[in-house]
Amino acid sequence: MDLSYSAEEIAFRDEVRTFLAEKLPKDLSDKVSGSDGDDLTKDDMERWHAILNEQGWLVPNWPKKFGGAEWNAVQRHIFEEEAAAANSPRTVPFGFSMLAPVLQKFGSQEQNDYWLPRMLRGDDWWCQGYSEPGAGSDLASLKTTAVKNEAGTHYVVNGQKTWTTLGQHANMIFCLVRTDKDVKQQEGISFLLIDMNTPGIEVRPIILLDGTPEVNEVWFTDVEVPVENLVGKENEGWTYAKYLLTHERTNIAGVGFSQAGLNTVKRLAKSEMSNGKPLIFSPQFAARVAQVEIDLKAMSTTNLRIISKAAAGSAPGVEASMLKVKGTIIRQEINDLARRAAGVYAMPFASEAIEGSNAGLPDPLGAGPVAAKYFNNRKLSIFGGSNEIQREIIAKTTMRG
Amino acid sequence: MLQDTLRRFLRERYDTATRNNILASDTGMSSEIWEQLAELGVIGALFTEEQGGFGGKGFDISVVFEELGRAGVVEPFLDTAVLAGGLVADLGDESQVALVEEIIAGTCQMAFAHGEPTSRYDLNRVQTSAKVDGDDIVLNGHKAVVVNAEAADHIVVSARESGAPGEDAGISLFLVPADTKGLTVQGYALLAGGRAAEVMLDDVRLHASARLGKAGAAFTAIEARVAAASVAQCAETLGAMDTATHLTKDYLLTRKQFGRPIGTFQALAHRMSDLLIEMEQARSAVINAAGHLEADRKTRESNISATKNLMGRAGRLVAEDSIQMHGGIAMTQEYELAHIAKRIVMGDHRFGDTDYHLERFIALSVA
Numbered sequence: 071m072d073l074s075y076s077a078e079e080i081a082f083r084d085e086v087r088t089f090l091a092e093k094l095p096k097d098l099s100d101k102v103s104g105s106d107g108d109d110l111t112k113d114d115m116e117r118w119h120a121i122l123n124e125q126g127w128l129v130p131n132w133p134k135k136f137g138g139a140e141w142n143a144v145q146r147h148i149f150e151e152e153a154a155a156a157n158s159p160r161t162v163p164f165g166f167s168m169l170a171p172v173l174q175k176f177g178s179q180e181q182n183d184y185w186l187p188r189m190l191r192g193d194d195w196w197c198q199g200y201s202e203p204g205a206g207s208d209l210a211s212l213k214t215t216a217v218k219n220e221a222g223t224h225y226v227v228n229g230q231k232t233w234t235t236l237g238q239h240a241n242m243i244f245c246l247v248r249t250d251k252d253v254k255q256q257e258g259i260s261f262l263l264i265d266m267n268t269p270g271i272e273v274r275p276i277i278l279l280d281g282t283p284e285v286n287e288v289w290f291t292d293v294e295v296p297v298e299n300l301v302g303k304e305n306e307g308w309t310y311a312k313y314l315l316t317h318e319r320t321n322i323a324g325v326g327f328s329q330a331g332l333n334t335v336k337r338l339a340k341s342e343m344s345n346g347k348p349l350i351f352s353p354q355f356a357a358r359v360a361q362v363e364i365d366l367k368a369m370s371t372t373n374l375r376i377i378s379k380a381a382a383g384s385a386p387g388v389e390a391s392m393l394k395v396k397g398t399i400i401r402q403e404i405n406d407l408a409r410r411a412a413g414v415y416a417m418p419f420a421s422e423a424i425e426g427s428n429a430g431l432p433d434p435l436g437a438g439p440v441a442a443k444y445f446n447n448r449k450l451s452i453f454g455g456s457n458e459i460q461r462e463i464i465a466k467t468t469m470r471g
Numbered sequence: 472m473l474q475d476t477l478r479r480f481l482r483e484r485y486d487t488a489t490r491n492n493i494l495a496s497d498t499g500m501s502s503e504i505w506e507q508l509a510e511l512g513v514i515g516a517l518f519t520e521e522q523g524g525f526g527g528k529g530f531d532i533s534v535v536f537e538e539l540g541r542a543g544v545v546e547p548f549l550d551t552a553v554l555a556g557g558l559v560a561d562l563g564d565e566s567q568v569a570l571v572e573e574i575i576a577g578t579c580q581m582a583f584a585h586g587e588p589t590s591r592y593d594l595n596r597v598q599t600s601a602k603v604d605g606d607d608i609v610l611n612g613h614k615a616v617v618v619n620a621e622a623a624d625h626i627v628v629s630a631r632e633s634g635a636p637g638e639d640a641g642i643s644l645f646l647v648p649a650d651t652k653g654l655t656v657q658g659y660a661l662l663a664g665g666r667a668a669e670v671m672l673d674d675v676r677l678h679a680s681a682r683l684g685k686a687g688a689a690f691t692a693i694e695a696r697v698a699a700a701s702v703a704q705c706a707e708t709l710g711a712m713d714t715a716t717h718l719t720k721d722y723l724l725t726r727k728q729f730g731r732p733i734g735t736f737q738a739l740a741h742r743m744s745d746l747l748i749e750m751e752q753a754r755s756a757v758i759n760a761a762g763h764l765e766a767d768r769k770t771r772e773s774n775i776s777a778t779k780n781l782m783g784r785a786g787r788l789v790a791e792d793s794i795q796m797h798g799g800i801a802m803t804q805e806y807e808l809a810h811i812a813k814r815i816v817m818g819d820h821r822f823g824d825t826d827y828h829l830e831r832f833i834a835l836s837v838a
Binding site for chain 1: 586588589590591592593596615616637657659661662663666667671685727728730736738739787793794795798799801802803805806810811812813816819820821824825826827830831
């Protein structure tokens with residue numbers, strides 16, 4: 071196969087680079103790189119969405135008829151790699167790349183006409199109501215119920231969702247709810263769009279081990295949802311949920327993030343002195359950096375192979391699971407190396423400014439909160455179908471008799 | 472006996488919510504817990520009889536710190552007693568060792584300011600200078616990530632009187648009262664609990680009597696004390712790993728998905744078995760380090776590096792796999808494992824990490 075980009079693809083890459091160089095605000099890329107101790111705020115993320123929207127690149131996955139860029143898989147890959155290398159914020163995926171494809175395929179004309187332009191304008195912030203305390207890897211066992219009222223105008227929703235990422239910013243949530251208890255688990259689930267301002271909804275933050283309020287619990291007590299907010303047909307939500315989970319997986323390998331992370335590790339290891347010489351010349355450390363770089367080079371090619379298959383029209387199946395497992399192993403190893411590289415300066419916690427100093431962290435090399443990131447990214451192998459679930463999918467698919 | 476009493480006390484008094492309140496406080500520690508543990512004899516167990524305590528050997532230290540680690544205690548016993556207090560006890564003259572009594576009684580906090588921004592884990596890379604000026608000594612330099620510096624009544628500071636960074640000879644220790652002019656402490660919280668600071672020494676003037684031991688000859692004592700502190704840290708990590716594996720085993724037996732406890736899935740059951748195998752390795756490694764703390768220098772240091780390397784590897788495996796097998800719940804601050812996992816992993820950032828000690832073990836083996 072041809073491993074190099076075509077002339078058109080190179081021109082596209084240059085266009086992306088120019089755009090990022092000109093339009094990506096420095097305060098945002100500083101936050102993403104970690105050199106500024108702060109996390110991205112809601113305003114930061116919305117500002118980046120607006121910049122991308124003006125360029126017509128906010129929703130590269132959408133068909134043109136809905137206002138998307140309709141990039142092919144290779145173009146999307148190029149953009150994602152360049153954006154990660156430039157420390158660009160990611161777009162918040164819940165509306166753009168999770169809900170929108172479901173609406174476009176299974177939603178009504180009215181739903182598409184109403185919700186999609188609002189997404190592009192930034193009128194709504196969507197979050198995802200899938201997991202429940204008792205339904206994690208076993209998502210289909212979810213218990214949140216939706217019962218139609220007597221008048222048939224509303225569903226009444228009761229239950230609890232959890233791990234709702236950035237739910238604290240959201241005004242809308244798309245939920246999987248149980249509309250029939252008497253059938254096989256997967257056959258009694260529906261897909262509902264719920265306004266977070268409806269009475270009976272309570273959002274409680276979950277503080278993670280790195281101190282960040284990134285995820286939430288969302289509680290529903292007799293929440294009335296207009297029947298118009300049902301997507302597709304009642305009790306067919308599991309089909310839509312699976313479509314959502316398998317549809318948008320182009321960036322699952324996180325090649326760009328790993329490449330950016332590896333660059334940081336090398337930068338730190340060149341400056342950090344150990345036993346009188348730069349850490350990068352320490353044989354044990356250098357060997358680990360080299361090994362993960364070798365793995366990343368191969369995975370990057372695997373990623374391209376799968377992308378070109380997808381670009382040729384075949385949907386990624388078991389390969390997506392393979393990429394998720396390998397991609398998270400590599401990213402987590404790089405997080406471990408960054409933490410190690412920082413040495414004793416990995417210990418401080420960037421929760422507060424240091425007394426008598428403006429810096430977020432005391433580290434003279436500006437490594438950023440590497441240990442916090444290491445812990446936070448343990449989530450990569452847990453969410454979106456844990457690595458154990460992915461291995462199960464791989465085994466079931468490939469070892470079928 | 473102390474072990475049982477300590478374990479019972481901490482089980483009853485030191486739960487996740489208690490610790491989270493301590494972590495959220497300005498000082499990052501509880502003076503009440505400190506006093507109560509001092510009363511139980513926790514600090515006395517870290518000093519020998521000649522020093523005024525009733526322990527002080529490798530196994531005395533490992534027993535205490537395994538329990539502190541099991542409960543995830545964040546109070547700075549290691550820094551006050553094993554490191555700084557230990558150096559005062561090892562090297563101090565008659566008036567200086569009087570402090571040890573206060574330390575054992577729980578009325579004195581200490582810190583050891585040794586590492587510097589560019590020293591990483593090397594013990595002899597001291598750049599901070601000590602210049603004799605008549606009867607005085609003047610200190611200048613920057614000490615990095617000094618644990619417990621803000622709370623310390625006295626800070627033991629290392630500084631170079633002769634030679635170059637990277638040489639063992641020429642390093643001295645000084646006992647510096649916290650309120651000494653020219654000493655600045657810029658504090659911050661640590662990710663795995665407790666607090667530390669950058670300590671700036673700007674023409675800090677001391678009487679020559681503040682020196683601990685002989686001029687330029689402190690390296691041997693520093694290395695031996697860091698060995699004792701490494702035993703403490705490895706034992707603490709072992710205790711934390713024990714908690715992590717217990718929590719994980721319980722979770723695997725109670726959490727149900729797909730209609731059965733997740734521990735009945737072979738993929739997880741085998742991983743749990745691997746953790747238990749590594750726990751036995753870790754326990755033995757800590758015994759090796761503690762049991763050789765009083766041995767000759769080469770035997771001692773070789774065992775310390777071996778143990779630090781093994782604990783770094785086994786600790787990372789236990790922390791990461793415990794989180795993974797729990798899933799999201801282990802990522803939340805409210806759940807005990809979150810703190811315990813951070814303690815295990817961040818222990819590798821004190822006194823040299825897995826890689827550092829692998830290379831050091833090789834160097835000691837061929838020396």
